[in-house]
Amino acid sequence: MSATILLLSGPNLNLLGEREPDIYGTESLADHVATALAEAGRHGLGLEAFQSNYEGELIEAIHAARGNHDAIIINAGAFSHTSWAIHDALAAFEGKVVELHLSNPAAREPFRHTSVIAPVADGAIVGFGGLGYALAVDAAARLLTSSKH
Ligand code: DQA
Numbered sequence: 001m002s003a004t005i006l007l008l009s010g011p012n013l014n015l016l017g018e019r020e021p022d023i024y025g026t027e028s029l030a031d032h033v034a035t036a037l038a039e040a041g042r043h044g045l046g047l048e049a050f051q052s053n054y055e056g057e058l059i060e061a062i063h064a065a066r067g068n069h070d071a072i073i074i075n076a077g078a079f080s081h082t083s084w085a086i087h088d089a090l091a092a093f094e095g096k097v098v099e100l101h102l103s104n105p106a107a108r109e110p111f112r113h114t115s116v117i118a119p120v121a122d123g124a125i126v127g128f129g130g131l132g133y134a135l136a137v138d139a140a141a142r143l144l145t146s147s148k149h
Contacts, residue, residue, distance in 0.1 A: 003070040003144050004046035005137065007036050008061055010077035011053040016102075024102050025129050032133045036073070039134040043141035055083055062089040071096040071140040073133075080105070080115045090120040096143040099124040100136045 009029055012019060017028035033049040040047035048069070050061050058076065065072055072093060079086055080099070090097050097120060104127030105112035118124060122143055125136045 002044055002046055004048065004068070005036075005040055005071045005073060005140050006061065006065045006069040007033065007047055007049040007133075007137075008058060008072060008074040008076070009049070009051035010058055010075060010079045012077050013075060014051050014053065027130045032130055035130065036133045036137050039137035040141070043137065045137070045141055045144070047137070055079055055085060059085055059089045062086070062093055065095070066093055069095060070144055071098065073098045073100050073136045073140055074117065074121075075100040075102070076117055080117050081112055082116065084116055087116045087120055090117060096140055096147070097121045098136045098140050098143075099126075100132055101126040102129050102132060103127060 013029050016024055016032065017026055029051060036049065037047050052058050058079065062072065072090065072095065074097065076083065076086055099115060099117050099121040105115065123139060125132045125139060128135060
């Protein structure tokens with residue numbers, strides 16, 4: 001069976017395309033999911049996508065990924081800066097974790113400079129806009145390939 005990735009999107013990302021397009025671009029989340037699916041397909045990987053504005057639903061999706069997905073790509077939106085509960089859920093996930101942001105939080109307001117997810121991620125793709133979705137899938141695919149050896 002081929003490996004699979006869970007692409008998780010947090011609060012307000014359902015508004016991508018309409019929300020602050022100068023910062024987040026004009027593509028919708030569905031566009032980004034399509035990009036990620038195509039990239040996963042190129043690597044022979046499956047990909048499932050889930051978005052929620054609720055912290056608890058994101059945590060439950062991470063729990064459900066245990067034993068079912070090999071990697072999680074997560075753009076947790078503003079929860080990236082606040083949610084130790086998502087941090088703990090990711091710490092309990094045995095697969096690879098790639099943190100993703102469209103913008104570069106380090107170049108924005110100070111409250112965005114800390115990611116509480118970063119300590120439990122293998123790495124982060126930030127600041128590349130929509131291109132980040134393909135880059136994040138590529139990163140996850142490479143991590144999964146290298147961890148087989
Ligand atoms: C974001 C950056 C976060 O600071 C912000 O709260 C978001 C989007 C990004 O993709 O750039 O909602 O995660």
